[in-house]
Amino acid sequence: xxxxxxxxxxxxxxxxxxxxxxxxxxxxxxxxxxxxxxxxxxxxxxxxxxxxxxxxxxxxxxxxxxxxxxxxxxxxxxxxxxxxxxxxxxxxxxxxxxxxxxxxxxxxxxxxxxxxxxxxxxxxxxxxxxxxxxxxxxxxxxxxxxxxxxxxxxxxxxxxxxxxxxxxxxxxxxxxxxxxxxxxxxxxxxxxxxxxxxxxxxxxxxxxxxxxxxxxxxxxxxxxxxxxxxxxxxxxxxxxxxxxxxxxxxxxxxxxxxxxxxxxxxxxxxxxx
Amino acid sequence: xxxxxxxxxxxxxxxxxxxxxxxxxxxxxxxxxxxxxxxxxxxxxxxxxxxxxxxxxxxxxxxxxxxxxxxxxxxxxxxxxxxxxxxxxxxxxxxxxxxxxxxxxxxxxxxxxxxxxxxxxxxxxxxxxxxxxxxxxxxxxxxxxxxxxxxxxxxxxxxxxxxxxxxxxxxxxxxxxxxxxxxxxxxxxxxxxxxxxxxxxxxxxxxxxxxxxxxxxxxxxxxxxxxxxxxxxxxxxxxxxxxxxxxxxxxxxxxxxxxxxxxxxxxxxxxxx
Numbered sequence: 001x002x003x004x005x006x007x008x009x010x011x012x013x014x015x016x017x018x019x020x021x022x023x024x025x026x027x028x029x030x031x032x033x034x035x036x037x038x039x040x041x042x043x044x045x046x047x048x049x050x051x052x053x054x055x056x057x058x059x060x061x062x063x064x065x066x067x068x069x070x071x072x073x074x075x076x077x078x079x080x081x082x083x084x085x086x087x088x089x090x091x092x093x094x095x096x097x098x099x100x101x102x103x104x105x106x107x108x109x110x111x112x113x114x115x116x117x118x119x120x121x122x123x124x125x126x127x128x129x130x131x132x133x134x135x136x137x138x139x140x141x142x143x144x145x146x147x148x149x150x151x152x153x154x155x156x157x158x159x160x161x162x163x164x165x166x167x168x169x170x171x172x173x174x175x176x177x178x179x180x181x182x183x184x185x186x187x188x189x190x191x192x193x194x195x196x197x198x199x200x201x202x203x204x205x206x207x208x209x210x211x212x213x214x215x216x217x218x219x220x221x222x223x224x225x226x227x228x229x230x231x232x233x234x235x236x237x238x239x240x241x242x243x244x245x246x247x248x249x250x251x252x253x254x255x256x257x258x259x260x261x262x263x264x265x266x267x268x269x270x271x272x273x
Numbered sequence: 274x275x276x277x278x279x280x281x282x283x284x285x286x287x288x289x290x291x292x293x294x295x296x297x298x299x300x301x302x303x304x305x306x307x308x309x310x311x312x313x314x315x316x317x318x319x320x321x322x323x324x325x326x327x328x329x330x331x332x333x334x335x336x337x338x339x340x341x342x343x344x345x346x347x348x349x350x351x352x353x354x355x356x357x358x359x360x361x362x363x364x365x366x367x368x369x370x371x372x373x374x375x376x377x378x379x380x381x382x383x384x385x386x387x388x389x390x391x392x393x394x395x396x397x398x399x400x401x402x403x404x405x406x407x408x409x410x411x412x413x414x415x416x417x418x419x420x421x422x423x424x425x426x427x428x429x430x431x432x433x434x435x436x437x438x439x440x441x442x443x444x445x446x447x448x449x450x451x452x453x454x455x456x457x458x459x460x461x462x463x464x465x466x467x468x469x470x471x472x473x474x475x476x477x478x479x480x481x482x483x484x485x486x487x488x489x490x491x492x493x494x495x496x497x498x499x500x501x502x503x504x505x506x507x508x509x510x511x512x513x514x515x516x517x518x519x520x521x522x523x524x525x526x527x528x529x530x531x532x533x534x535x536x537x538x539x540x541x542x543x544x545x546x
Contacts, residue, residue, distance in 0.1 A: 133300070
């Protein structure tokens with residue numbers, strides 16, 4: 001078995017990215033680190049997000065990872081460029097893969113993005129889209145009710161449908177997008193509801209799926225795809241409550257997650273530079 | 274304007290890849306080289322395909338390209354690894370992007386691939402798929418009538434429908450794929466016909482679309498995305514009959530291709546090492 005791949009997130013949301021990584025790269029071993037203790041990162045100042053992210057990165061670098069995935073929109077927006085230029089391994093975030101997939105998908109160049117208040121305010125998706133094609137027209141909509149709904153396990157039924165429907169109303173009324181980016185790692189869990197609400201003519205893009213596919217390309221590009229055929233045993237770490245993390249994780253994954261250890265915040269601080 | 278991107282193909286088929294590249298990367302300038310004089314590459318011995326491909330590569334390297342796209346399945350199968358290890362610029366082919374997109378798309382891990390006799394015989398797609406996930410089950414089908422049909426401009430109507438229907442019959446009868454890779458650069462022009470014949474439950478993947486999206490990632494990854502906002506003027510070269518090339522190209526592109534120069538074979542030979 002070769003080197004593992006590190007996945008960091010502010011909490012549990014990035015597990016949807018990890019799930020896609022495990023599906024699309026079944027030979028690879030992943031080490032997931034969710035900073036549930038200090039979640040969410042969205043409302044925190046930039047310097048603090050950078051500090052917390054670096055603490056996780058330092059831990060994973062000691063584990064000799066071959067690649068790093070930032071499975072958190074806020075951390076991607078604040079740290080991707082720095083990590084890419086400083087770390088000796090490939091680093092990718094979740095924003096650009098979603099943006100590239102939207103450009104591939106859209107025929108009328110009108111794209112919707114839904115996410116947390118922080119992600120929408122940051123303009124990270126419009127900037128990523130316009131950097132490639134400045135004729136893109138992007139409509140962002142913050143959907144604050146979605147994260148608590150998903151974390152409470154409300155993934156289907158009348159209550160979920162009602163929340164999704166009323167939250168997405170401004171986007172439906174706005175104009176004629178043909179592509180919608182799920183710009184928050186929690187949202188893939190309600191993708192079917194969003195798809196139903198927006199209509200089958202809208203291509204709904206899950207950043208996690210695209211991030212996993214781009215990870216596959218980068219590994220191949222650097223000739224570091226896992227060659228063996230042993231079954232990888234993944235590791236999932238949380239900085240917060242283990243039971244709560246395990247509960248959400250096992251609700252989201254098809255198979256129960258076997259390994260789930262706690263890393264104390266102090267350990268982070270010891271490994272920080 | 275920064276450096277251009279080179280696209281090579283054995284003939285006109287790669288124009289579908291070029292079209293996608295131009296759509297998804299509207300700021301980038303492309304130089305396309307189609308070796309129509311010596312097309313098709315499929316039946317030729319490996320050493321000859323490598324020789325012809327290198328001749329095109331030498332020409333483009335003199336034009337100071339920043340990246341090379343091999344928009345030809347045969348040339349990709351025979352030369353990608355060598356070009357990737359020798360050239361000082363990023364190189365990608367059309368096979369792996371299609372394979373990665375199929376892995377992303379498939380839920381039941383049963384994938385169909387259609388292509389020329391040469392591509393299907395080469396097992397390039399099954400190998401690329403199984404290298405990432407060896408539980409993939411792949412059914413290949415050679416579709417010899419499709420290339421002449423497309424080059425003759427028969428892209429819709431009863432004749433085209435009949436050819437597509439009867440050619441795809443073995444694949445429809447075979448088993449329960451949920452994803453079909455168009456493993457030939459000509460086929461995106463009959464994607465709608467193939468989709469209709471296979472049914473809406475099958476995700477039909479066009480390698481060109483995926484190759485363009487992966488090109489976008491590699492350019493971003495190396496920080497060489499075009500920054501300016503001048504409109505690029507692309508260049509299209511053929512080694513064979515200019516009028517014939519222009520005829521096919523203008524039938525395929527929404528806007529007529531303005532620049533189209535002939536490069537004599539002798540010029541190739543002069544630039545070969």
